[in-house]
Amino acid sequence: MTSSMAASHSVGKVAKDVIFGASAACREAVDKYGSAKVTNATIGAIMDDNGQLACIPIVEKVLRTLPINDLISYAPISGVPDYLDMTTSLTFGDHRPDGYTAAVATAGGTGGIHHTIWNYTETGDSVLTSDWFWGTYNMLCREVGRKLVTYPLFDEKQNFNIAGFTAEVDKLMSKQNSLLIIINTPAHNPTGYSLTETDWSAVLDVCREHAKKSDKKITIMVDIAYIDFAGEKNETRKFMRQFSDLPDNILTIFTFSMSKGYTVYGQRCGAMIGLSSSKEVITEFADINKYTSRSTWSNINHGAMALLVAINKDTALQKQFEAERDALYQMTRRRGAIFMEEAKACGLNALPYKAGFFLSIPAKDSAAVCDKMHDDLIFAVPLKAGVRIAVCSVPTDKMRGMAVKVLKALHSA
Ligand code: PLP
Structure with a gap:
């Protein structure tokens, strides 16, 4: 038996x-x-x-008064166009980096992380994050046959451990042609740490160094699930400017989530925003992630997207x-x-x-x-x-x- x-x-x-x-x-x-x-x-x-x-309070009010058709009808697979435009501008605030962008709606931030792991890493590859990490990253990797490996987040002075990060990136890049790096900041779960401008500058230097080899590819996924509880809107987004004009073989993906930012955890609504110096990479980003959406959950919560649009299209609201x-x-x-x-x-x-x-x-x-x-x-x-x-x-x-x-x-x- x-x-x-x-x-x-x-x-x-x-x-x-x-x-x-x-x-x-x-x-x-x-x-x-x-x-x-x-x-x-x-x-x-x-x-x-x-x-x-x-x-x-205004989230409850708007959600309860949305037209029924916004709640029950199918949404486009990639997401409602206004929602995608708004999540892109909400993600960057006044610090939109130079480069091409595209957004795809996802089932919460988790959905965007899933798509990123699936579409930007090879089967059996290692994905890198810090040793203090949200446990779900590990499950998301294992579910699709990837391995999560870590670098120490802090040094002995409790500063960002750039030496530990560099050593791990060096090691993985000597074994793999592509690497996905997941960084949850600002207001990291579970430590509450936010990378400083200097931390980011050092992280990007390491990535740029490896990207000098044209056969290597690096994807940096910035998990911004907690960004709206990290400080003043534009202050917390300042670091994003640093992602301007990265080489074509570095792709940045920001995973946006309505769960915390709108207190609608169970509505399962988010977006992944791709940023690259290459137009082709961004066209591909929109295509392949739309495909993965169609083949996992089809389209996502229409009402939650309508909620975000209703709130943000009205300046007073x-x-x-x-x-x-x-x-x-x-x-x-x-x-x-x-x-x-x-x-x-x-x-x-x-x-x-x-x-x-x-x-x-x-x-x-x-x-x-x-x-x-x-x-x-x-x-x-x-x-x-x-x-x-x-x-x-x-x-x-x-x-x-x-x-x-x-x-x-x-x-x-
Ligand atoms: N990233 C981190 C670090 C989280 O802690 C969470 C939620 O707990 C998420 C992303 C995504 O949450 P959701 O899928 O609800 O948007």
């Missing part, structure tokens, strides 16, 4: 969900002790200071939306600042959080540390190299005093 019907490449696939496990433990504690006593730092979505899932989103950003900023100030005061070694939904604390046995934190009814996510605290989901008053408790758990684990 066979115990598996799965094709050989799919045998043994189980999505290990540490976040689900942590939030299940948290729910149990809430049932036992009441939500006022429990701190849930596991959720990757913004919860307001009353512990409720936050929705940007757009202003109101940005102000309401900024209020959420300021709330996450305050929460992060409380934790980081207290961490500094008590000597807890938190990674250099700049902004965003998450911050992390290195730990050898992160599961044991998280277990110890349960004594104080604090629930966080144990990652391979440390503990992830979801700043986005913890009410401001519950952030106070948390750093000391994490330190205590670290010492006693």
